[in-house]
Amino acid sequence: MSDTAPLDPRLLSILVCPVTKGPLVFNAQTNELISEKAGLAFPVLDGIPVMLPDEARRIEG
Numbered sequence: 193m194s195d196t197a198p199l200d201p202r203l204l205s206i207l208v209c210p211v212t213k214g215p216l217v218f219n220a221q222t223n224e225l226i227s228e229k230a231g232l233a234f235p236v237l238d239g240i241p242v243m244l245p246d247e248a249r250r251i252e253g
Contacts, residue, residue, distance in 0.1 A: 199225075199236055210243050226251065 199218050207216050209227035216225040216234070224233040225241050232248040234241055 199239060199241070203241070207241060207243070211245055224249070 204216065204218055204225075207225065208214060209216055209230050209232070211230040211232065212227060214227060214229040216227055218224075218236075219226050219233070222233065223236050225236060225243075226233050227248075230248075231251050232245065233251050234243055234248045236242070
């Protein structure tokens with residue numbers, strides 16, 4: 193599998209940000225789940241979201 197495997201839409205509908213418990217938006221270009229409220233981007237590797245705050249990338253908001 194590649195790092196850019198598609199994310200299951202059913203999974204996206206139940207996931208929330210582990211920091212804020214708010215909604216996430218999938219960015220297909222960067223293959224990340226974005227939490228705008230937390231200012232974090234969580235990577236999706238092989239179709240599996242890595243929902244660890246320590247693994248997230250800080251984003252400018």
